[in-house]
Amino acid sequence: MSGITRSGMGLNTAISLVGAAAILVMVNYLSMRHYARGDWTAAGIYTLSDKSINVARALERDVRIHAMWSQADPRFADVRELLEDLAGRSRHVTWEAVDPDLARDRAGLLIQRYGGRMLTDGFNVGYEAGLFVVSGDNVKFIAATEFESVPMMSPFGGDEEEPAAYLAEQKITSALLRVTAEHQPKVCFVQGHGEWSLEGMGGRSLGHVRSELIQDSYRVEAFATVGASRVPEGCDLVVVAGPRRALLEEEAALLRRYLERGGRLLLLLDPIIDGERFAPTGLERLTAENGIRLGGDLVIEVDPRRLVSPSAETFLVSEFTGHRSVRQLSVPDAVDPAVREQIGAFPVVLSSARSLAADDEAEVIAEPLARTSAASWGEVDLSFIGDIGRPPEKDQYDTPGPVVVGMAAARPDGPDGEPGGRLVVVGDSDFLDHELYAHAGFYNRDFWSGLVGWLTAREDLISIAPKNPEHVRLSLTRDDFLTIVMLLLGELVLCVGVGVAVWLRRRS
């Protein structure tokens, strides 16, 4: 073949290769922009439901999702899948992953701007992984722990376990609805009677609670009832957090009118101790009218399993009822007590609390939310406080345990169908203390958010059936394990044997 022909052939080959490379690049470029992802799992856990797709497509406002999550966390891969799918369904949804281990500055900026959910184990402090769903000024933080429900033992006992439910899609879609909603609910905190302050993080301050309410797309406002004729406009929930002085009759009347007009009221009422006696809160009549009597006592717990410090006034509460506001903290009644003991519970720490009781004469029926242990009681004699080293002793005047420390009442709807007011009373406000609230071992935060969620009727805004991801569990006996090992070794021996046989045959 002549040199010219060879050169021509070489040029032809080169052009062919360049053309093929160009096709390769173009095909992949188009593939990057137009693709399909198939979910081959039986439960379809990576497939968005029609509800979520419709919500994404109907969005008219831009939503930005910041996933503050370690990329090494295996849970993030599942969430990333949903976020990518959502972003593919709507041009209004964009997202970014921010690994706090690798991008500290960026993570710090996000926390500074939107507020992080602090976690502590008593020694170390960190921020919880999760998603910030943001639209305009509205923010909703979804913690990583909210994406999966805890697997529960079957009510029938045994080793059966109800599978964990994967709730990510519901949480994210609800958050999209929440941050793009026209109306963002407002929580109003009463001030002026020594209540917890909304500013700051230390001492008797609720700065951390305020920050998380804002992260949850609530607006927060403080107001004074003294001299006011009505609750400020637009308050979807009014909170009285730990007053140290009694409210006046007209202030209580203001709250009563608010409640009667369908308002939502959360009263966190510690016992007000004046020397060796209990002082009134000024809200006794209001609560009694709604089926809740405030105990004039101080709850004492002596079960050592429920104490978190030498003080008998600070204790764990772990018996929650099935009321919607605390359902996530309760163990089903059908569960065998022995199994219940095995499961453990979701403890909430209260400190210096009072007991509550149902007022049977009221027209409104209140339901209990939480009870202490049978070993506890409501101490009415405060003389022990002045005697250092003298523990309180139970007598016939005290309120016998288990005592109720939280109650909820739902007033009937109005004649024109307007929703009735809701009232929750908890005999303690110290559970909102920053250290208790942020402690990873306690569920004070969950208790608070459950109460607020029920009162504002803001459980998840959309119901999407949770999916049950594959959760294989093996219970192998020693023989089973040995059989498996023998099978694996058998494969190896077979391969080696055939290889040796072939080699010997070739040699011969």
Add this chain to the structure above:
Amino acid sequence: MTAVAAQLKREFSAFFYSPMAYVLLAFSILANGITFLLIIEFLSNPYSPHGAAMQTLFGGTVFFYILLLGSASLITMRSLAEERHSGTIEALLTAPISDVQVVLAKYGAALAFNAVLWLPTLLYPAILARHSGIDPGPVLAGYLGTFGIGAMFLAIGLLASILTRSQIVAALLSLGANFALFLVPIFTFISPTSDPGSVLAYMNLWSHMEDFGRGIVDSRWLIYYGSVSAFALFAATQALQARRWRG
């Protein structure tokens, strides 16, 4: 096609006359067996998180990539390089079979042998299914991803094999090129924020296998493997043709 099938059969059979095949198979069984025992230990832990049962087998350990990279180089290194070295390539080129058919036959045989390497792992889902329910979707997706990446590595290995007479050089070229593709995720990993649309994210084989292992089949990854394989095979065919007219 008859010529391709005949050549493919010949090439495939030739693998099993070589001790290398059994060494490779034994290593595959050993590596995957160890991974499977890790899976069993993981699934026996009542506190282990949910997830596809066999996900660890598909890209969850370093063994997976060592096996894919190593087997692609070893399977393809003698495909064409040895024929050039020993001189038998002349007979091949003068046989009544086109260059495309030669390449396809050798590629097909390599693919088939690669499939044989993973055949022993079919025992694992069978064992798991006997003791517990198992979702077949992620298992099938995992195998699909494994063969996809394997097909791409093999095509690149075949191209490397045609470019040199030396098997060792062919193996090193193949290993180098495939290793470079394998290392792309390093650059995405050290990036503090990930842009899912980036080219590096598109080429990230680790995240591809993470998807396949969980039961997600993405058309992008399959097109990536298919297009790179097609390009490598085209280039190999061109190289073979060039060999012919260069003399």
